[in-house]
Amino acid sequence: MKNIGIAIHGGAGTILRSKMTPEKETGYRRALEEALKEGWDILNSGRSSLDAVERAVELLENNPLFNAGKGSVFTHEGKHEMDASIMDGKTLNAGCVSSVSNIKNPVLLARLIMEKSGFVYLSGKGAEKFAAYHNLAFEKDEYFYDEFRYKQYLSALEKDNVILDHSYESTEKKFGTVGAVAIDSEGNLASATSTGGMTNKKFGRIGDSPIIGAGTYANNSTCAVSCTGNGEYFLRSVTAYDVSALMEYRNMSLEDASDLVVHTKLKALNGEGGIIAIDKDNNISMTFNSEGMYRASVKTGKEIEINIYK
Amino acid sequence: MKNIGIAIHGGAGTILRSKMTPEKETGYRRALEEALKEGWDILNSGRSSLDAVERAVELLENNPLFNAGKGSVFTHEGKHEMDASIMDGKTLNAGCVSSVSNIKNPVLLARLIMEKSGFVYLSGKGAEKFAAYHNLAFEKDEYFYDEFRYKQYLSALEKDNVILDHSYESTEKKFGTVGAVAIDSEGNLASATSTGGMTNKKFGRIGDSPIIGAGTYANNSTCAVSCTGNGEYFLRSVTAYDVSALMEYRNMSLEDASDLVVHTKLKALNGEGGIIAIDKDNNISMTFNSEGMYRASVKTGKEIEINIYK
Numbered sequence: 001m002k003n004i005g006i007a008i009h010g011g012a013g014t015i016l017r018s019k020m021t022p023e024k025e026t027g028y029r030r031a032l033e034e035a036l037k038e039g040w041d042i043l044n045s046g047r048s049s050l051d052a053v054e055r056a057v058e059l060l061e062n063n064p065l066f067n068a069g070k071g072s073v074f075t076h077e078g079k080h081e082m083d084a085s086i087m088d089g090k091t092l093n094a095g096c097v098s099s100v101s102n103i104k105n106p107v108l109l110a111r112l113i114m115e116k117s118g119f120v121y122l123s124g125k126g127a128e129k130f131a132a133y134h135n136l137a138f139e140k141d142e143y144f145y146d147e148f149r150y151k152q153y154l155s156a157l158e159k160d161n162v163i164l165d166h167s168y169e170s171t172e173k174k175f176g177t178v179g180a181v182a183i184d185s186e187g188n189l190a191s192a193t194s195t196g197g198m199t200n201k202k203f204g205r206i207g208d209s210p211i212i213g214a215g216t217y218a219n220n221s222t223c224a225v226s227c228t229g230n231g232e233y234f235l236r237s238v239t240a241y242d243v244s245a246l247m248e249y250r251n252m253s254l255e256d257a258s259d260l261v262v263h264t265k266l267k268a269l270n271g272e273g274g275i276i277a278i279d280k281d282n283n284i285s286m287t288f289n290s291e292g293m294y295r296a297s298v299k300t301g302k303e304i305e306i307n308i309y310k
Numbered sequence: 311m312k313n314i315g316i317a318i319h320g321g322a323g324t325i326l327r328s329k330m331t332p333e334k335e336t337g338y339r340r341a342l343e344e345a346l347k348e349g350w351d352i353l354n355s356g357r358s359s360l361d362a363v364e365r366a367v368e369l370l371e372n373n374p375l376f377n378a379g380k381g382s383v384f385t386h387e388g389k390h391e392m393d394a395s396i397m398d399g400k401t402l403n404a405g406c407v408s409s410v411s412n413i414k415n416p417v418l419l420a421r422l423i424m425e426k427s428g429f430v431y432l433s434g435k436g437a438e439k440f441a442a443y444h445n446l447a448f449e450k451d452e453y454f455y456d457e458f459r460y461k462q463y464l465s466a467l468e469k470d471n472v473i474l475d476h477s478y479e480s481t482e483k484k485f486g487t488v489g490a491v492a493i494d495s496e497g498n499l500a501s502a503t504s505t506g507g508m509t510n511k512k513f514g515r516i517g518d519s520p521i522i523g524a525g526t527y528a529n530n531s532t533c534a535v536s537c538t539g540n541g542e543y544f545l546r547s548v549t550a551y552d553v554s555a556l557m558e559y560r561n562m563s564l565e566d567a568s569d570l571v572v573h574t575k576l577k578a579l580n581g582e583g584g585i586i587a588i589d590k591d592n593n594i595s596m597t598f599n600s601e602g603m604y605r606a607s608v609k610t611g612k613e614i615e616i617n618i619y620k
Contacts (some may be wrong), residue, residue: 013615092546092579099433119515120542123409124434126514204436205429206408213523213548232430238400238523240546242555249559269402 002185004043004284008036008056009065011176012228012274015292015308028065029306032296034308035059039180040298049190049224050088056309057084057107057192060178060227064146066294069105072196074145074153080144082196083210086110089189089218090202096121098210100128102144104137107194110210112136121210149199156200175290177209177218179226181278189280191216191224191240195231207231213241220280222247223254228293229273233266243277254279258287260271312495313413314353315592315609318346320376321486322538322584325602325618338375339616341608345369345490346616350608353492359500360421363490367394367417367502370488374456374529377486377603379415382454382506384463390454392506393520394422396466399499399528408520410438412454414447417504421518422446431520459509466510471605485600487519489526489536491588499590501526501534501550505541517541523551530590532557533564538603539583543576553587564589568597 010032039056043049060070074081084106085096095114098121103109109131113122122130132138177195184190193216195209208215208231215231217240218224225240234240239261246257258277266273267289274288276295286295286307296306320342348364353359370381382390394416395406405424410433413419419441423432432440442448487505494500503526505519518525518541525541527550528534535550544550550570556567566588577599578585584598586605596605596617606616 068548094546096516096545117513117515119513120545121516123514123516126512130513203427203429203440204433205427206406206431206433211521211523212545213521213551217328217548235406235430235522236397236404238527238548238551241523241551245552245555245559249555 003282003300006039006182007276007284008180009276010294012177012288012290012293013175025228031063031305036296046190049184049188051178052182052191053192055179057194058105061105066178067196068178068194073149073199076200076202080104084110085210086192086195086220087215089220094212096210097127098206102138103245104139152199175228175273177228181224189218189224191218208234213238217241223277223279225277227275233269233271254283255285258285262287280295313592313610316349316492317586317594317607318490319586320488320604322598322600322603323485341373346606350443359492359494359498362492363500363502366490367504368415371415375487377506378488378504381492383459383509386510386512392416394420394504395526396502397528399530404522406520407437408516408544409434462509485538485583491534499528499534501528501536503536518544523548527551529554533587533589535587536557537585543579543581564593564595568595572597
């Protein structure tokens with residue numbers, strides 16, 4: 001019997017029940033289910049965990065509900081700058097991209113960088129040139145235009161503050177990064193993360209999403225991890241790799257390592273957000289210290305689980 | 311008695327004795343000594359390890375012998391794109407910058423980002439805008455022009471390959487990143503790293519130097535680390551944080567952790583380069599798996615050591 005599993009997230013933060021309508025909730029649940037199922041089908045057909053996480057993240061990027069790809073928020077200059085990364089737990093190969101515009105699916109670019117560039121991390125106009133050279137799909141600015149995001153942007157400009165992802169109000173925090181982790185029938189782990197950044201972000205700010213060790217990590221000997229939260233704290237804490245290190249060096253379980261990292265270590269720095277992780281024995285952990293995290297998982301012998309709140 | 315210490319590096323790689331003249335060697339040794347001494351004087355006067363590593367790296371950036379700041383190599387487009395990072399082991403605060411041009415001292419920008427931006431990691435034109443806003447020193451392209459580097463660039467363009475840092479020949483590898491680690495009289499650790507990247511680099515490639523956890527890490531409870539080498543392997547291995555994790559979670563000594571990371575873990579991926587590290591007890595480790603590494607160190611009760619080869 002194949003022992004396969006996949007977990008995905010669509011961001012964490014203060015997701016207030018009072019602001020959530022049944023229609024909105026259905027929309028989020030449907031989007032998560034669709035991405036999860038496609039990832040699952042890939043694993044179930046014997047294909048790799050890399051293919052599964054890439055496809056799941058691609059679908060989340062294509063949905064304007066999430067702050068990644070099509071749903072990316074506006075920067076201070078009224079543009080879209082996206083970051084993504086992917087890691088192969090079998091080879092420890094990785095691909096990272098930051099500050100790209102007009103790329104339809106940054107996660108596909110991250111994979112292309114991993115497999116075709118000879119580098120690990122490309123950025124900005126140079127990365128876009130690499131994408132064009134390999135005929136990756138570009139979209140015009142209009143594709144990324146979303147009325148809700150644009151109003152967020154105008155509101156943030158007016159207040160001149162920086163809104164973390166798709167908050168309904170500036171006092172309400174949401175970290176709309178998307179991500180996926182999976183294990184395939186050959187026991188290979190993989191993870192991927194993608195984000196549209198922060199509304200009204202300035203100065204070419206980069207968070208943890210494109211960074212191996214911070215937002216994304218995968219290693220067949222331990223686990224695969226994808227993070228979402230206020231990226232500064234995840235960068236400083238090297239969060240994704242820390243889960244792996246605690247398992248490898250302290251023999252902690254995936255759950256204990258995830259809990260320690262999210263509820264103790266991140267908390268100590270006032271870091272907010274969550275992680276999804278899967279280990280080599282197909283344990284899945286979805287841990288967050290914020291009000292909610294859009295998340296879903298399925299594995300051999302278990303039904304699909306889709307949740308938003310604690 | 312104050313127990314203070316500082317170590318610096320000016321890059322690792324295949325530094326062939328046959329290509330090294332006494333004049334060149336004297337130049338490198340003098341530059342390392344000058345940077346080390348200024349860092350030491352700062353520590354000795356009771357100032358912070360952050361100030362010491364910042365100043366030491368600033369001086370190495372100002373010296374065209376090293377591939378950072380003034381001595382940065384040419385990108386494929388004939389420009390200079392620089393990366394740097396700094397981390398404070400007391401607070402785990404950090405500042406990172408990548409893909410900036412015309413900034414005289416990227417390490418000063420990294421510190422400014424840490425202290426004034428509210429972010430951790432800024433990049434490209436946005437980071438330059440932030441630097442200008444804070445009146446950081448800019449230099450024209452001519453400042454970064456160096457005949458030796460330009461010839462390297464023309465030669466690489468002709469062969470259309472990517473030369474890692476300041477190689478004399480494309481078969482000879484050198485990773486010219488600079489860095490510093492220090493402990494001050496209050497027991498606070500800090501580290502900083504700065505690089506001019508790779509000759510003829512394309513597509514906005516970023517290495518490990520600006521990444522917390524990969525090229526730079528500092529934590530008062532363990533150690534401070536700065537790396538140099540082919541950055542792709544350091545990114546995938548989360549090298550700088552790994553040294554800290556091995557000390558914290560496995561109770562390894564600084565030397566054992568450094569040796570494992572450089573001689574076993576990096577080697578397993580064919581990664582080449584080295585690290586400098588200092589721990590909370592003022593042990594200093596300068597480990598590399600390449601032919602040589604420009605390096606120097608001094609600490610309470612020990613004379614200055616300056617070395618290039620094994």
